[in-house]
Amino acid sequence: MTKFLHIADIHLGIRRYRSEDRAKDFFLAWRDCIERYALAENVSFVLIAGDFFDARKVEPQAMNQAMFCLTRLREVGIPVVVIEGNHDSHETGTRFSWLRSLSQWGFIKLLEPIYEDDGLKLKAWDEQQRKGSFIDIGEARIFGSIWYGSTVSQSLTALVDQLREQHDPQRFNIMMLHTDVEGQLNRPIPALPVAKLSELKSYIDYLALGHTHKNFEIDGWVYNPGSLEACSVDEYANLRGAYLVEIHQGQAKAQLVRDYHQRPVQRLGFDVSGHATPEALHTALFAQLDSELTPHQPTETDALAPVLELSLRGHLGFKNSLLELNRIRDEVRQRFNPLLVVLRNQTVPVEYAVAAGLHEHVSRAERERRVIEDLIARDARFREQASGIAGLILEAKRLALSQEQPARIADLIEQRLAATTNAAESPEM
Ligand SMILES: [Mn+2]
Incomplete structure (x- = not known):
């Protein structure tokens, strides 16, 4: 039996909300996930389906964070198979990238299609050159791809032609792909139509996706774990995790695992409508927050301080400039002691309050x-x-x-x- 870990979109080096702690969360998620689900489970290999790093110009701190786990995995002989994502792809016109260097130095195996005069080719991994498009580990054959962006549909045709020749029916064939899939994305195009994806199905037993920062599965063969951590406020509501996969007699049993360092998030909303003065709004807001929130007590539990997202909605009863966002933010921080307050102002200023109070079904x-x-x-x-x-x-x-x-x-x-x-x-x- 072969067991492997499939993760994607780790985004080491990401900077958000000027919070050092929040940046470190991405490292803690990566470290915790590798310790619990790769090292402790003694998997045969780890797949990273793109966006290992948040940027192709990798910062020193992010490289340290990557190496912390990559060295430990190499010590115990667990190969890490990686493809480029849109965030850490090589720049066109240069042969060099940090992922290629890590591959050359023996810390990862970066899989990429090879482009020759007559088009895209999938070539077997060459351990001397430390290059290739597919590799055999245990009973699995793993194919790698690159970020295609809007040309993903056309590129897939070439990939399928190559897979026809290179897939091994005696093995469990895995393909790593960094793309959005139609109907699953949290962004507009480019997305891959499911019908197009199905062309891979004749040759691929497990499609290891990355890119969309939320978890989804399609028909028991397409798996997208989601990002390890939430990369923006909009992603907090998404389900995300890592796949711990067992191959039993040619069948994948994929389990979404989420029990690793993930920063808790509390999302609250407040309707500002009907409060005629800033003072009245303030009083009502904190009355509601007091009833909904418990202040974080760092000394009593080892629970993590949450990110607190507060959305203000509705029609303001006074001028926009009188809404004291900084005061609200400071007071929320003092009273409830979260890691970070993300304040979203979605209120409609009184100056723009047109068509207010219209029923939602009005034509x-x-x-x-x-x-x-x-x-x-x-x-x-x-x-x-x-x-x-x-x-x-x-x-x-x-x-x-x-x-x-x-x-x-x-x-x-x-x-x-x-x-x-x-x-x-x-x-x-
Ligand atoms: Mn990503």
């Missing part, structure tokens, strides 16, 4: 009419005629979209405006 056309009407009504000169002028603007828009001549549209506006103003000036008698 798009009605919503548009209300926004325009509210914008007009802000100007006291037109407040009384806001409804009529909004109708006129929508009419002009409709004409413009149907290619009506500009002069005709201008005429219409002039006529109607004159009519509206006259009507306003001479009320019905």
Whole structure:
């Protein structure tokens, strides 16, 4: 039986929120994960499916963090098989990259397709040259790829052609790929359509993905562990981890493991609507926080201080400039003692509070009419005629979209405006 660890998107060296502790979390996650699931489990190999480093220009501290585990893995003879991700890929036009150097020095095995005059080739690992596109370890044959970005669909066709020749039906074939998959991504394109992915299925038993920072599996053969840690606030809600995989008689049994150093996150929301003054808002906010949060006590438990994300939503009842974000942040820090406060201001300033209080199922056309009407009504000169002028603007828009001549549209506006103003000036008698 072969056992291996599949991780991706470790992002060593990442800097966020000017927090040293937060940067160190990524190292602690990496170290803890390797200790628990590679060394203690005595796996046959470790797969890193891209973005080992956060940047191709690796900082000294990040390289130290990488080497801390890579040396220990090498000492006990556990190979680390790596592919490039979009963050740590080599620069076009140069032969050199830190991943290639680590591979040359014997700490990792970097797998890459080889480009020849007649296209992409998958070549067997050469231990002398320490280069290659696939390698056999135990009962597994592992193929590596590079970051293709938006050309991933076309590149996959060439890969499939090569896999047809190079896969070994006697072995458990693994392919490492760094890509988003359609329907799973947290970013817009480029993503790989699932149908395209399926072309690999004839030759590949386990597709080891990286890139999308959240966990997913497709049909028992495509596995994406997610990043080891959350790289941004938006990712805190995502499930993520590492795959500890056992190969039993040609079948993979993949278990998502998450019991390693991961910084806890508490996400809270507060609706600012209805509070007429900064003081009233402040009082209500802290009344809610006091009821929802327990201050972190570092001395009583060995639990980690959380990252605290606070989102302010709704319509402000006063000028935007009076919202005291720094004061709120400082007071949250003092009262609850988190590692870090991430304050998200999603409030709508009173200056922009148009179309407020509209029911969410109101049609798009009605919503548009209300926004325009509210914008007009802000100007006291037109407040009384806001409804009529909004109708006129929508009419002009409709004409413009149907290619009506500009002069005709201008005429219409002039006529109607004159009519509206006259009507306003001479009320019905
Ligand atoms: Mn990544």
